[in-house]
Amino acid sequence: MDKKNLKIDQQLNKRTLLGNKRSLTLTDEKLVDFSSNDYLGLSRSEGLKTQILSNYEKLSPKNGSTGSRLLTGNSLLATQTESELAKLFGYNACLVFNSGYTANLGFFSCLPQRGDTILYDELSHACIKDGSRLSLAKSMPFKHNDLEDLERKLKLSEGEIYIACEAVYSMDGDFAPLKKLCLLSEKYNAKLVVDEAHSTGVFGNNGSGLVAELGLTEQVYATIFTFGKAMGIHGACVASNQMVIDYIINYSRPFIYTTAPSSFEFIAIQQAFKFLKNTPKLATDLKENITLFNQELKVQRPARYLSNSAVQVIITSGNQKAKTTSKQLEEIGFDVRPILSPTVREGEERLRICLHSFNSKKEIMSLVHGLNSLLC
Template structure:
């Protein structure tokens, strides 16, 4: 044990010397340009009061579920919410999970077998990479959003393939060519899995819904800890895939179900957004204001995530500290989280940011650069 502790400490010291040591920090006051609360639901007093009213009417929502979904945790609330979500997204089935990470672990550790190949976009979320290590399938990577490279990999495969993408990437802030990838999946009879953690809410019910690709997608992952201001995730799929996951997915089978309050919050969030479509409109207006200042970014012009590449860890750290002193909360992403030379300041825009705040932020970045 002592030898292991020494090894652990050496690794931590290396990170500290490189300026990339992760530590937990309390939330501080400032202008939010770093959270995933894109539509402001997590801070909405109106939304909070609606949830509080539901709890007051039914305090049992706050109680623990007492077991996994296969034992005592399959309540009427979670079953009703799954049916609602499936209908809302025009899939035959939905299966809820405590988080998007758990949902991806379940999908990629369960569906592919040792004869299959999982082909992932090189910028896919870490949860997918972790899930692939739990699978017996082979994993290959294709260059980010590169259709030609993806096809060159597909045409060399002899077994069944799974293609894993995000519709909106959280590091680059750019959109996947989802329709073209769906065409490739059809051409090569590959299963397509789309993670919409950052697209749901920002683009209605997500880009799979927007482009009507439900019949082209084997599984569509929707998470609720971002634009919905809640927590949890749903895998949208057909009845067979849902039943297979219930029977064989360890992250589902061996996890205690979340309390009903979580599932109720998700259903209430959908209803709330239905009556507050102005939030996504305000968000797009703020994205336009940010983009109008001419900062160079690889991000999509409609994405709430806007990355500014600062290819130097120390310079990036200085920029974030400068912005913090000005009262702006931003998030710096250092290597090795991203490739060396692609370090970036990750700016998240929200429906509640003001034009003055956005202008002051961009001016401060321009002055520093």
């Protein structure tokens, strides 16, 4: 072994031995999709593709954005898209990022300052945690959806306080208690920041998310929306008040020091929301499929996993069991991915089943039948 690679080789070998070494694989398109985040089928929509391409042709913009938004990368298309998004989400202002990862990194690394406190749900996505780690503020997890633990930590917090959560948890499919979190934030004068990665497009009027659906926009300080999941494209934005957006433009390194998204990305964002507005059936089909899945599944699940989000979870405990069950489902034609530790905690390894508007009733019934016979 080359001496230079000794350390990383040992670490990779450890993963191989534990059965959790990651590798890049191609998706088998012949399998029925129960694993992608394409909840509304917009990524495979020929209608949306045509709409994006015809607008791209019509506007005929530059291929690339040519620079950071603060240099040559800004455009009327970018600012118009952001105004439309702000209006849709019910905020004063909005700023597009290259991805949800950089949007959260950009927000949490710069707004909370030295002497401030970030309290984040322990099951928050890696990018909320990484952003908090980059910040000079003190950061601390609270137990998942546990308001008592959060309140205990709020009492100990210093400076300006930020509370971070996800509207729908990506690996669990359950919801944050948003109304109660708003009340607690008000009581302690904290700023609630909600990541809507798995609720953008699925909930709210015209896909405006769960915060808007629950009428909480005024109480939620900032919301992060992503477009790579139900919206079927790519990118993300932070929605908040104008001062927060100005602050990010001035101080957020993941926003400033990167090439702006191309015009194609902005056109795709505009058209995806337009398409969704004109096709409300997508969201209702998805909701019907979620109801059917939950009605028919007989596998015992703790109450917190009985969710009406598109993400359904069955805990298998152990990487091997999760992998074997996923393989058995593949043999009968279904793409259901195992989520292994260390992505989730040891003992909480699972099958993550993503339901879509395009899954037929027959496909859902066959999957449920497979799960019932393998796991009951």
